[in-house]
Amino acid sequence: MSVAFIDLKAQAAALGSRIPDAVARVLEHGAYISGPEVRTFEERLAAFCGARHAISCANGTDALSLALMAEGVGAGDAVFVPAFTFVATAEVAPLAGATPVFVDVREDTFNMDVDSLAAAVAEASRLGLNPRAVIPVDLFGLPADYDAINEFAASHGLIVIADSAQGFGGRYKGRFAGALGHYTTTSFFPAKPLGCYGDGGAILTDNDEKAALLRSIAVHGKGTDKYDNVRVGVNSRLDTMQAAILIEKLAIFPDEIVARDRVAVRYTQELANVIKTPVVPDGLSSVWAQYTIRVAEREKFAAHMKEAGIPTAVYYPIPMHRQTGYRQYPVAPGGLPISDKLAREVISLPMHPYLDTDTQDRIISAARAFCFQVA
Numbered sequence: 001m002s003v004a005f006i007d008l009k010a011q012a013a014a015l016g017s018r019i020p021d022a023v024a025r026v027l028e029h030g031a032y033i034s035g036p037e038v039r040t041f042e043e044r045l046a047a048f049c050g051a052r053h054a055i056s057c058a059n060g061t062d063a064l065s066l067a068l069m070a071e072g073v074g075a076g077d078a079v080f081v082p083a084f085t086f087v088a089t090a091e092v093a094p095l096a097g098a099t100p101v102f103v104d105v106r107e108d109t110f111n112m113d114v115d116s117l118a119a120a121v122a123e124a125s126r127l128g129l130n131p132r133a134v135i136p137v138d139l140f141g142l143p144a145d146y147d148a149i150n151e152f153a154a155s156h157g158l159i160v161i162a163d164s165a166q167g168f169g170g171r172y173k174g175r176f177a178g179a180l181g182h183y184t185t186t187s188f189f190p191a192k193p194l195g196c197y198g199d200g201g202a203i204l205t206d207n208d209e210k211a212a213l214l215r216s217i218a219v220h221g222k223g224t225d226k227y228d229n230v231r232v233g234v235n236s237r238l239d240t241m242q243a244a245i246l247i248e249k250l251a252i253f254p255d256e257i258v259a260r261d262r263v264a265v266r267y268t269q270e271l272a273n274v275i276k277t278p279v280v281p282d283g284l285s286s287v288w289a290q291y292t293i294r295v296a297e298r299e300k301f302a303a304h305m306k307e308a309g310i311p312t313a314v315y316y317p318i319p320m321h322r323q324t325g326y327r328q329y330p331v332a333p334g335g336l337p338i339s340d341k342l343a344r345e346v347i348s349l350p351m352h353p354y355l356d357t358d359t360q361d362r363i364i365s366a367a368r369a370f371c372f373q374v375a
């Protein structure tokens with residue numbers, strides 16, 4: 001029997017009739033856009049992570065774009081992003097007319113390196129760009145180094161937009177992702193830790209004025225209503241059906257976070273002596289969007305696991321500064337050696353809250369067998 005990389009069917013089974021019932025209620029009232037479930041979900045999402053405001057939108061990429069628009073980031077501005085991330089983190093900068101400047105990551109956490117950020121800011125200034133915003137990413141579910149990033153950002157006048165598409169549900173020194181930067185963005189793409197059954201996203205912020213501004217920008221720059229257009233905006237809404245689904249999924253999310261961690265702890269216990277397993281610094285907790293190990297002979301490892309019926313995935317094989325569409329943009333001086341190295345070595349194992357111990361044993365013994373074979 002082949003193993004699932006992420007098992008959304010097991011999650012649906014655990015939810016029983018809750019999602020079909022929630023969808024049926026939406027079909028009943030028929031308010032498919034901006035229905036009552038949207039506000040209810042936003043309130044619960046904000047309460048969950050301890051942010052003052054949650055503004056839902058169409059997807060996690062729009063969430064980043066909306067935050068840049070709320071800050072008026074545009075031509076001549078530099079936006080600092082890690083090179084080792086999903087493309088969405090970087091693409092929103094040129095879409096806003098700004099320049100992405102790539103920053104290296106730390107080898108232990110895979111997250112933004114503040115020393116590299118400082119070097120990148122100096123480089124941007126040298127190039128005549130105006131350092132405006134930094135987008136740290138909570139890669140694979142682990143919160144970035146927020147104390148260091150926020151302190152650096154405050155002393156250099158940078159806006160912090162935390163890209164927590166993978167990290168929502170993670171914690172940093174007792175606080176949840178969502179309340180760690182000026183803005184936190186997340187995605188409800190189905191495979192994310194908190195996913196819906198389509199596209200969806202949200203922005204979290206404590207700033208009342210910016211929250212109102214974001215709500216306007218996301219609905220055609222509306223004033224009193226969408227036929228009163230007080231600024232240029234976009235159309236980026238979470239639809240009611242997805243909000244209804246997310247209300248049910250958020251209700252079981254705390255249990256799922258515990259289950260994800262149990263899976264990760266077990267992987268680490270059984271694999272740390274043979275493979276480079278992920279590092280979680282003291283005081284932080286990952287929501288394990290991915291369980292990502294490092295293997296020098298990655299292709300051979302993937303083939304060996306596939307042979308045993310176990311899927312693996314590589315996030316991300318090419319760092320942003322080497323992508324065809326992005327290699328013209330500046331990087332921190334000295335290059336981005338860690339991003340290059342991680343892109344060659346990382347590989348992720350199946351990870352979801354419903355991974356049972358028998359299946360996990362199969363994965364663990366296949367991975368261990370590979371290590372003994374190459375040793």
Ligand SMILES: *Cc1c(COP(=O)(O)O)cnc(C)c1O
Binds near residue numbers: 188
């Ligand atoms: C998934 C993801 C996004 C974008 O989310 P979408 O909802 O797919 O637009 C942004 N940043 C990171 C790091 C992601 O993993």
